[in-house]
Structures are given as C-alpha cells and as structure tokens.
Amino acid sequence: MKTLVNPVAAEPTPDFAELVLQVHSIGKNALAPHADLVDRDARFPAEAFSALREAKLLSAYVPCEYGGMGLNLLQTAEVCEVLGQYCGSSAMIYAMHCIQVACVVHHARESDYFQDYLRQLVDNQLLMASATTEVGTGGDLLSSVCAVETDGSRFKLEKKAPVISYGEEADDILVTCRRSAASPASDQVHVMVRRGDFTAVPLSTWDTMGFRGTCSSGFTLTAEGETQQILPTSFSEILTVTMHPYSHIVWGSLWSGIAMDAVNRARAFVRAEARKTPGETPISAVRLAEVDQVLQEMRHNVKSLAREYQDLLDMNCRDAFKGFGFSIRTNNLKVSCSQRIVEIVGKALLICGISGYRNDSRFSLSRHLRDSYGAALMVNNDRITKLNATMLMVHKES
Numbered sequence: 001m002k003t004l005v006n007p008v009a010a011e012p013t014p015d016f017a018e019l020v021l022q023v024h025s026i027g028k029n030a031l032a033p034h035a036d037l038v039d040r041d042a043r044f045p046a047e048a049f050s051a052l053r054e055a056k057l058l059s060a061y062v063p064c065e066y067g068g069m070g071l072n073l074l075q076t077a078e079v080c081e082v083l084g085q086y087c088g089s090s091a092m093i094y095a096m097h098c099i100q101v102a103c104v105v106h107h108a109r110e111s112d113y114f115q116d117y118l119r120q121l122v123d124n125q126l127l128m129a130s131a132t133t134e135v136g137t138g139g140d141l142l143s144s145v146c147a148v149e150t151d152g153s154r155f156k157l158e159k160k161a162p163v164i165s166y167g168e169e170a171d172d173i174l175v176t177c178r179r180s181a182a183s184p185a186s187d188q189v190h191v192m193v194r195r196g197d198f199t200a201v202p203l204s205t206w207d208t209m210g211f212r213g214t215c216s217s218g219f220t221l222t223a224e225g226e227t228q229q230i231l232p233t234s235f236s237e238i239l240t241v242t243m244h245p246y247s248h249i250v251w252g253s254l255w256s257g258i259a260m261d262a263v264n265r266a267r268a269f270v271r272a273e274a275r276k277t278p279g280e281t282p283i284s285a286v287r288l289a290e291v292d293q294v295l296q297e298m299r300h301n302v303k304s305l306a307r308e309y310q311d312l313l314d315m316n317c318r319d320a321f322k323g324f325g326f327s328i329r330t331n332n333l334k335v336s337c338s339q340r341i342v343e344i345v346g347k348a349l350l351i352c353g354i355s356g357y358r359n360d361s362r363f364s365l366s367r368h369l370r371d372s373y374g375a376a377l378m379v380n381n382d383r384i385t386k387l388n389a390t391m392l393m394v395h396k397e398s
C-alpha cells in the first residue's frame with residue numbers, strides 16, 4: 001500500500017480505491033469471522049485491531065509529513081463505513097480512535113510534544129481513547145467536575161468516568177477536565193494521558209444491549225504527566241471545530257455501514273425467496289426497494305455534511321464552524337442517522353422474518369438491531385434536539 005500523496009484530497013485518489021479494497025479484505029478476514037463472538041462475549045476485537053495496525057490504519061488521519069497515510073475526513077469516514085459492514089463494535093472503536101487523532105492533528109501540531117507524539121503513533125500504531133463523560137455531568141461535554149492540577153512542569157488529575165470505550169486496551173486517553181481547581185465547569189482543557197502514567201480502577205462493567213465489543217466500562221482514572229501533554233487549544237474550540245462535526249460524521253458513516261450490511265442480508269434473503277417462485281416478485285422485494293431508499297438518504301446525508309466539513313477544513317474557515325447553521329446541520333445529521341439506522345435494520349428484519357430474528361441464521365439481525373439502539377444515546381438525542389431548539393430561536397437559514 002503506497003502512502004497517499006495528497007493529505008487533503010477532497011476526491012478519492014486511485015490509491016484510495018486500492019485502500020478501500022484492502023479495508024474490505026480486512027473486514028472479511030479479520031472482522032466478520034469474529035463479530036458474533038466479540039458481541040456474545042463483550043470482548044475487544046483483537047483480531048480486527050491487529051489487522052488494522054498491520055495495515056497502518058491507526059495512523060490513517062495522520063498527515064504524511066509525520067509518516068501517516070494522510071487521508072482526509074471524507075476518506076476516513078469511508079473507511080469507517082466499510083468497517084461498519086463487518087463488525088459494528090470494531091468500526092465504532094476505529095471511529096472513536098480517529099476522532100481523538102483528529103483532535104491532535106487539528107489542534108496540537110504547533111507543539112513539539114504532539115508532533116513527536118504523532119510520529120510515535122505512526123511507528124507504534126498507538127490506540128487513542130476518550131474520557132469526556134463524567135459522573136455528575138453525564139453526557140454534557142461542555143462541563144467538567146474534575147480539574148487538572150499543575151505543579152511546575154507536572155500535572156495530575158483524577159476523573160470518575162462512567163464510560164471509557166476500550167479503556168483497558170488504549171495506549172493513550174484524551175481526558176476533558178477543568179483548567180484548574182479554581183476554574184468554572186465550562187473552562188475545560190483536553191489532556192493526553194499515557195499508558196504507564198495512568199491507573200484505571202474499575203467503576204462499572206460493560207454488559208450492554210449493543211456495541212458490546214467496545215468494552216466501554218467505567219473507571220476512576222488517575223493520571224500524571226508533563227504539562228506539555230495538555231493540548232494548547234481550549235476544549236471548547238476543539239469541540240466546536242473538530243470533535244463535534246468529526247464525531248457525528250464518522251459515527252454516521254459507521255452506522256451507515258451497519259445499515260448496509262442489514263440491507264445486504266435482506267437482499268440475500270429476498271434473492272433466496274425469489275428463486276423459490278421464478279417469475280414472481282415477492283412482496284419482500286418491494287420492502288427491499290423501500291428500505292434501500294431510506295439507506296440511500298442516510299448515506300447521502302452523511303456524505304453531504306462530510307463534504308461541507310471537508311471544504312471548510314480545506315479553506316481553513318475555522319469561524320464558520322462557530323456559526324449556528326453548521327452546528328444545527330451537524331446535530332440534525334446525528335439525530336437523523338441514529339433514527340434511520342434503527343428504521344433500516346427494523347425494515348430489514350421484517351424482510352428476513354424469523355430468519356432475521358434467529359441468532360443462529362446467516363440472516364440474523366440481532367446484533368445489528370442491538371447496536372443500532374446505541375446510536376441515539378451517544379450524546380443523547382434529547383440533549384442535541386434541545387440545543388438545536390435553543391439555536392433555532394435565533395438562527396434562520398438564508
């Protein structure tokens with residue numbers, strides 16, 4: 001696999017088409033065969049991440065100048081969509097890792113420490129996790145209870161984090177906390193804590209309905225390190241410019257991948273049915289046409305916002321991210337995709353009938369449906385809709 005030449009190419013390059021084929025091959029060989037057991041046992045998809053590391057895909061979004069693949073957001077989102085077709089948990093972990101990488105790539109490259117970190121990430125294929133959710137603030141990303149304490153060039157922090165996906169597997173974790181013990185809840189920084197410098201004492205387990213392989217247990221995280229591990233940009237800026245849009249786009253992409261696999265299973269079922277009654281179009285084929293339409297809308301929505309975001313990044317229009325219009329559209333995408341995925345998998349289930357309902361059938365949609373319901377909770381849709389309601393009181397599309 002050659003390094004991609006244009007780190008911000010808006011259009012897929014021929015090399016990228018080659019990479020997509022390689023990701024499909026990883027999906028078929030390292031994700032799909034283990035997806036059911038990863039789900040059943042709620043275990044980390046180790047085979048998937050060994051293959052992704054071997055293909056250097058953990059540094060897909062790291063610019064070429066640091067040795068990464070230099071994919072842009074559109075391309076990274078497409079990788080997430082492909083992975084979602086084979087194992088929702090693996091795709092979710094990959095997407096969450098890419099979000100953390102993007103926070104560093106977009107907001108910390110002025111720092112020698114983080115430039116060096118990006119090179120280490122490439123060489124060692126480091127896996128990054130996130131600790132934003134906190135006991136006491138829940139899914140409110142814009143406030144923290146915990147605070148970073150600095151003493152000269154050293155810091156320490158402690159955070160009660162009820163959900164840290166793949167916390168036990170991660171090499172490094174980006175943690176949100178107040179800038180200091182005297183800072184208000186909203187004055188937050190983003191701190192990189194490194195394996196070896198943090199301890200994670202279990203707070204809760206992860207025995208959930210879906211995304212079981214993300215192993216998102218809770219921990220009391222205690223960490224220390226050098227103050228240069230604090231990202232040089234405020235967290236509110238990181239959230240606005242990167243974490244918010246990037247998350248909703250890569251999540252929407254991997255959810256689209258899960259929905260695509262559900263529709264593919266439904267298509268295989270309809271084909272098998274049609275073979276039994278040659279010359280007749282089964283009613284399930286009409287349902288297939290209907291669900292395909294919803295899937296197309298979902299994918300189109302993700303790609304449209306991804307392109308808008310990529311264009312803004314390419315033009316370095318950082319102020320545009322702060323406008324209510326872009327924020328509202330990003331929120332709408334998340335809420336809409338999290339609803340569409342449940343609708344699509346539900347429709348596919350109706351097509352496959354009892355074969356989709358069974359756990360022991362090649363048409364089984366149990367994992368897909370259970371994963372789907374997690375989408376609305378990852379930053380609760382009610383929180384997002386309430387934010388949009390507030391912004392829409394003053395914002396009007398022109």
Ligand SMILES: Cc1cc2nc3c(=O)[nH]c(=O)nc-3n(C[C@H](O)[C@H](O)[C@H](O)COP(=O)(O)OP(=O)(O)OC[C@H]3O[C@@H](n4cnc5c(N)ncnc54)[C@H](O)[C@@H]3O)c2cc1C
Pocket residue numbers: 096129130131132133134137138139140163164165166210211214216374377378379380381382383384386
């Ligand atoms: C698969 C998965 C993986 C995750 N991985 C991580 C991770 O790696 N790191 C991490 O930090 N987090 C992670 N999360 C957490 C996630 O993103 C949410 O922040 C968390 O699930 C929110 O938890 P909650 O539902 O208890 O809290 P809340 O978001 O607080 O919601 C609880 C309830 O209160 C309501 N509510 C609260 N405040 C408001 C408000 N202002 N407006 C309207 N309604 C409100 C909500 O609607 C909901 O009914 C993950 C979640 C999932 C599902």
